[in-house]
Amino acid sequence: MLAAMQEALIAGKKAEVESLVDGALAGGVAAARILDEGLIPGMERLGEQFKRNEVFIPEVLVAARAMQAGLAKLEPHLAKAGVKPRGIVVIGTVKGDLHDIGKNLVAMMLRGNGFKIVDLGVDVAPEKYLDAARASGAGAIALSALLTTTMVQMKNVVEAVKKAGLAVPVVVGGAPVTRDYADRIGADGFAPDAASAVEEIGRIIAAR
Amino acid sequence: MTSRELVVDTLEFRGPARVPRQLWTLPWAEMTWPAELAALRARFPDDIVSSPAFLREPPRTEGEEYEPGVFVDEWGCRFENAQRGIIGQVKEPRLRDWSGLDGLRVPRERLTVDLAEVDGFCAASGAFVLAKTGARPFELLQSLRGPENLYVDLAERPKGLFRLIDAVHAFFREEMELWASTEVDALVFADDWGGQTGLLVAPGLWRELFKPLYREYVEIAHRNGKYAFMHSDGHIAAILPDLVEIGLDALNAQIFCMDVAEIGRRFAGKLTFWGEVDRQRLLPSGTPAEVAAAVGEVHRALWRGGGAIAQCEFGPGARPENVAAVFEAWEALTRPAM
Ligand code: B12
Numbered sequence: 187m188l189a190a191m192q193e194a195l196i197a198g199k200k201a202e203v204e205s206l207v208d209g210a211l212a213g214g215v216a217a218a219r220i221l222d223e224g225l226i227p228g229m230e231r232l233g234e235q236f237k238r239n240e241v242f243i244p245e246v247l248v249a250a251r252a253m254q255a256g257l258a259k260l261e262p263h264l265a266k267a268g269v270k271p272r273g274i275v276v277i278g279t280v281k282g283d284l285h286d287i288g289k290n291l292v293a294m295m296l297r298g299n300g301f302k303i304v305d306l307g308v309d310v311a312p313e314k315y316l317d318a319a320r321a322s323g324a325g326a327i328a329l330s331a332l333l334t335t336t337m338v339q340m341k342n343v344v345e346a347v348k349k350a351g352l353a354v355p356v357v358v359g360g361a362p363v364t365r366d367y368a369d370r371i372g373a374d375g376f377a378p379d380a381a382s383a384v385e386e387i388g389r390i391i392a393a394r
Numbered sequence: 395m396t397s398r399e400l401v402v403d404t405l406e407f408r409g410p411a412r413v414p415r416q417l418w419t420l421p422w423a424e425m426t427w428p429a430e431l432a433a434l435r436a437r438f439p440d441d442i443v444s445s446p447a448f449l450r451e452p453p454r455t456e457g458e459e460y461e462p463g464v465f466v467d468e469w470g471c472r473f474e475n476a477q478r479g480i481i482g483q484v485k486e487p488r489l490r491d492w493s494g495l496d497g498l499r500v501p502r503e504r505l506t507v508d509l510a511e512v513d514g515f516c517a518a519s520g521a522f523v524l525a526k527t528g529a530r531p532f533e534l535l536q537s538l539r540g541p542e543n544l545y546v547d548l549a550e551r552p553k554g555l556f557r558l559i560d561a562v563h564a565f566f567r568e569e570m571e572l573w574a575s576t577e578v579d580a581l582v583f584a585d586d587w588g589g590q591t592g593l594l595v596a597p598g599l600w601r602e603l604f605k606p607l608y609r610e611y612v613e614i615a616h617r618n619g620k621y622a623f624m625h626s627d628g629h630i631a632a633i634l635p636d637l638v639e640i641g642l643d644a645l646n647a648q649i650f651c652m653d654v655a656e657i658g659r660r661f662a663g664k665l666t667f668w669g670e671v672d673r674q675r676l677l678p679s680g681t682p683a684e685v686a687a688a689v690g691e692v693h694r695a696l697w698r699g700g701g702a703i704a705q706c707e708f709g710p711g712a713r714p715e716n717v718a719a720v721f722e723a724w725e726a727l728t729r730p731a732m
Contacts, residue, residue, distance in 0.1 A: 239592040239632075241596070242592075242593060242594060242596045244545045244548040244596075244599070245596070247542060247545050247546050248546055248549040248550065251546070282476055282477050284476060284482060284483035286483075287542070288589070308483070309476045333711070334673075334674055334678045334679070334710065335678075361590035361674070362675070378591070379591070
């Protein structure tokens with residue numbers, strides 16, 4: 187049943203994912219197991235396929251919606267069982283930049299992998315990331331930028347975090363961003379696509 | 395030799411005396427580097443120009459497209475902008491659901507072109523003239539539905555999607571036919587199909603739903619003795635063979651996020667690359683020497699006695715000396731003696 191759930195998720199079949207989750211819960215499977223062996227591996231496989239250009243934005247979006255529907259059913263059970271998210275991530279597109287498709291895919295993929303997301307949207311000023319990170323107790327701040335002119339804002343956020351003495355790692359990404367650039371501005375992590383973003387952020391949060 | 399002849403010889407691979415040029419700018423460049431931009435334009439005049447729209451009735455828009463605040467475009471799409479000099483982004487889509495489809499107003503004002511004025515402009519210009527056609531079906535669908543809704547539509551394919559595609563395509567076809575009846579040299583259409591590393595949608599989906607639209611635009615152009623020019627940002631290597639197949643004459647693409655040498659091996663001599671020099675790394679943060687080397691690479695890969703246009707975009711972040719280096723390098727490469 188959990189294997190079927192993965193397939194339904196990858197195919198973006200929302201109703202099927204919901205009924206499989208219902209069925210599993212009714213059959214006494216623990217919510218955490220449904221998440222860890224059904225939904226999360228499905229999302230991971232999808233992320234890999236996306237990275238390899240085997241599936242594209244439309245497929246990822248419908249799968250993410252199916253994931254969301256499955257998660258909504260699991261959440262009350264997870265809360266009751268005291269299951270904690272893998273981490274809290276504050277995410278947003280930097281000041282002056284309105285591109286959000288990539289940022290949203292990263293957020294969805296993180297959510298689908300058991301992280302809690304605080305999405306600040308687009309055109310986000312440095313202070314806002316800091317405020318949100320403090321308020322949520324975030325384990326990482328994730329910045330997206332698609333323009334060479336707004337990429338420089340990432341440096342401002344990294345510096346603001348340091349200046350505030352906030353011990354939260356900053357991870358960066360978006361079309362023009364490279365590992366080299368991330369290193370140069372003193373960011374703690376970088377990933378070129380959504381699946382790698384989950385790995386990178388997971389690694390950084392787990393290492394703390 | 396006129397600019398127009400240079401461009402035609404380039405498109406036909408007839409070894410023009412030099413590579414024709416065209417500088418693209420976003421209002422950002424005019425605001426940030428006005429004097430440098432004027433000097434560039436004087437030093438390297440464009441061989442390719444766009445005809446003014448010459449509309450008898452102005453399109454119905456509200457606000458300023460390139461200023462902070464709200465701009466409502468001629469299709470009723472509401473853009474919210476944060477920064478001067480660049481466009482904004484749709485927050486509240488015009489067609490949140492399909493109920494608004496029947497009431498969708500197409501911008502008929504775009505069809506009130508004063509054809510005699512266009513012909514006069516073409517006759518007076520020695521340059522190769524592009525029509526002011528605005529076909530960009532995929533981007534318009536994204537603006538009307540909101541990008542995310544549209545991507546989901548493409549996966550789920552509700553009936554409304556097909557009605558909407560038909561409606562916008564019918565309008566763009568009409569606009570193409572109208573401009574094709576003038577003396578312009580080429581019809582133009584655009585849609586950004588790539589992200590940084592690949593297509594935004596599956597190539598199969600693109601072939602099924604969108605390729606037929608572009609095929610028709612090319613047909614309209616060719617049936618009327620015009621060339622067909624297309625712009626598409628991002629990594630679009632997967633659909634280059636299709637664009638060649640439908641007979642596209644010139645393509646502006648981000649060849650630098652693909653593999654320039656590989657593109658050359660597969661497509662040089664088959665269509666003209668309407669420029670591009672890496673505007674994400676080289677133009678903003680490279681040196682003039684690096685820019686010149688990149689132009690050399692494009693020339694080697696794509697120039698076959700034609701097949702390339704010296705073009706780049708002076709957009710957000712680009713350095714004026716790097717833009718100058720693009721045109722200097724092309725000029726040095728194609729002096730008649732060489
Ligand atoms: C779609 C698009 C738009 C849409 C955006 C719609 C939206 N809601 O986002 C619209 C039409 C609105 C737009 C507008 C503009 N755009 Co634009 N756009 C693109 C395009 C074609 C694709 C971007 C995209 O969605 N890719 C798909 C997603 C999935 O990929 P992604 O964003 O890269 O994200 C992936 C990874 O980067 C990574 N990632 C992303 N964020 C993060 C964050 C973290 C923490 C991590 C770890 C990873 C990560 O994971 C994602 C998923 O795998 C690119 C072309 C390109 N080469 O990328 C141009 C591009 C980015 N745009 C560009 C420009 C110039 C503009 C405009 C200024 C144009 C104008 N005429 O004014 C405006 C600016 C608007 C603004 N104020 O921000 C340029 C930038 C050039 C430069 N100098 O940097 C590009 C490169 C096109 C070009 N060649 O000119 N654009």
